[in-house]
Amino acid sequence: MDLFSATVHGELRLGASLTIGEYLLPYYLGDFINKYPNVSLMMKIYNSHQIIEKLINQEIDLGFIEATIPHKSIESIPFLEDELVIISSVAHHFPLLEKEAIQPEDLFSLPIIMREKGSGTRQVLEENLLNSNFDPNNLNVILELENTESIKSAVKSGLGVSIISKTAIIKETDLGILRKTNINGVNLKRYFYILNKKQILSPACDAFRELFLSSCR
Template sequence: MTLNLHLLRMFSTVARLGSFSRAAELLNISQPAISKGVRDFELQVGCRLLNRSQKGVVATSEGRALLKHAEELFAAERAAEEMLSARRGLNNGSLRIGASTTIATYMLAPYLGAFHRAYPGIDLHLVSANTREIGEQMAAQEIDVGLVEGPIEEGGVIAERWRTDTMKLIVSRDHVFATAEEPIDPKLLDKEVLILREPGSGSREIVAQTLAANRIEPLRILEIGSTAAIKQAVVAGIGVSIVSIVSARDQVRLGCLQTIELKGLSIQRALWRLKLPDRTPRPAARVFEKMLDDDMTLSFEE
């Protein structure tokens, strides 16, 4: 029996992510197509590989055994691609960058622009996802460069400090806090609706840890899976939020939002660069990472 490698890739992606929808998004195919592909693959190999339930997808014992071989196979495939890319140099090829949402949206543009101007023959691919998902993609060697906003628990992935980011409380210009001339008492947040990113987001983890350490319990927590959508909700007066100052800069300058200082409370977080200890970076990745060490024209502070 010859395994269909396309279907094997579908299966291994679903098994690793524990979700058909997330696998479909990563592979850029429809969810019905990936569901059918996995069913066809199970028929081909003659056994059930995945157990499906409302809580998610878990590999069977047969599936786990096959997944190990699949990961080795696709790692060899990527190694071959990297060898050929290295031989081609920096005149062509591709660079896959994964970054958690705030970094991808608000911080990477100057670096991407500088790299593209210097190496126009390299195709750039930027994946934006939350911290947990970027860690998973780095572990699976699906990206060459990984940048995240929060702690990483993915086995085999090393996180090295890249930058420091400041987070601030943002409110609408009509909010009662907007008239404050001095830093406010953080305990006032106990009476507010606080808008946060979804679990798995680095921003969410840092804010939650800070609030818990200071015994701050907002009246309600509203989850929105996009920093841009969070800012719009704050502008509309739905609640307040704590976000990277970089992400709010434009709206603050336009007067739509206002940043508020919290008395005795400064929220700063490390931004992390991900590494795989046993993987030699491709030439394009090495050059891009060197650029990340430069200040460029990007300032993370006002």
């Protein structure tokens, strides 16, 4: 531990969307704790709109979200490209999804398990369907869940299909439990963003942001 690391102290409050908080951010927390042991680190999961609100109200110091939500008092930096894919159970038969990609109109005939309104994943899907001249209100949404693991469990059981980050299903696709399928002509690529309020950052906040971004690069 160098002299600068020893002088950085205080509390650092992080707010992360579900995908980033569960499947990405934990890998970086250990490095920071080892380098800055005098910082008390706390991370909580919120949806994207809640993170913006908590940053504005100074309830958290840094936010991590899956879709851009512009706000005049918030600075956002993209740090990683991601892509949404259709996921379905390998054990339960959805003939449409045995192909590598389906046509956009095919999506509307499938029983879909969705994230709640306000989530970055749902925002990206709905915006890109609209950009491709499809109305997301016509999707056959049979269930809404706020937890990615619950969504994956429901899909594994054959209840329906879902559209989530490919980052969240690496283990299941490697094990042959879940299948991923793309949608032809609909761009579901996105960036993950790190956010902070436009103000002078605390030493702990600045140190985490710099360490995190340098690791991502």
